[in-house]
Amino acid sequence: MKPAFVFLSALFLIGSNSQALAQANQPTAIRKMAASAFVMAGGTYTGVGSFGSATHRNGGKNLTLTAGGDLDFLSFGNFMLGAEVRGSYPLDSGHIVGERSILGGARVSYVTGKLIRPYADGLFGRGQMNYQDGGYNVYTPIPLNYTQTATNIYDFGGGAEFDVMRQISLKAEVQAQHWNTPVIPSGSVWSVQASAGVAYRFGAGQGPR
Structure with missing residues (x-):
């Protein structure tokens, strides 16, 4: 066998293997735009306690409905x-305060082609606190x-979507929200919202399939 032929054959094999490895290491193509x-529904711990409580352990709780895109x-x-x-929107405002809000901002998700897609978001918006049982006395x-009372809200949170069909996912998350309120001596409070529900992806869906 001629040396030149052996040399060219070796180069061909090396090039083919390198190309295959490069393709294997490249992430699966991800759709450039996807809407959902x-x-x-979930529970919200408002952090606003009953009057006279030394801590927020008696903080108001809501049953909250959340929708968006x-x-x-x-x-x-x-x-x-x-x-x-x-x-x-609070379906049940409890006995201390009901919180309602509208927020918008940025979201980052991690798409791997598997059934679970974690995400994190940072949001900003406006909210309203409605105090129950005749109001909050200070x-x-x-x-x-x-x-x-009404206030600006800063929201930070994260969660994950779990695919059950090509366009439908179960969704679970936790959000922490900073509210200003004059009924708290510090003037502000963090409320925590834990929710679970369903997401629908329009078109052919998001991410590698």
Whole structure:
């Protein structure tokens, strides 16, 4: 066998193997744009305690309905950057305060082609606190009764979607929200919202399939 032929054959094999390895190491193609809508129900710990409590262990609790949508539009490898908008409404405001809000911002999700897609979001918006049972009484420095306050909200959270069909996923998450309220001596409070529900992806769905 001629040396030149052996040399060329070796180069061909090396090139073929390198190309195959490069393709194997490349992430699966991800759709550049994907829209979805979701609806969830969950519990909200408002952090606003009953009057006179030394801590927020007696903080008000809500049964909350949340609905919104996501639009993923930019991919970095297996990461998808998108925008999100959502609104929350208390189905049950409890006995202290009911929180309602509308938020929007950015979301980053991690798409691997598997059944689970984790995500994190950072949102900003406006919210309203409606104080129950005739209002929230504050006696310092002068007696005041608050029935409603409004505030800007900063929200940070994350969760995961679990595929059950090509376009339908189960969704679970936790969000932490910073609210300003004059009924708390510090002037602000963090509320925590845990929710679960369903997401529907429009078109052919998001991510590698």
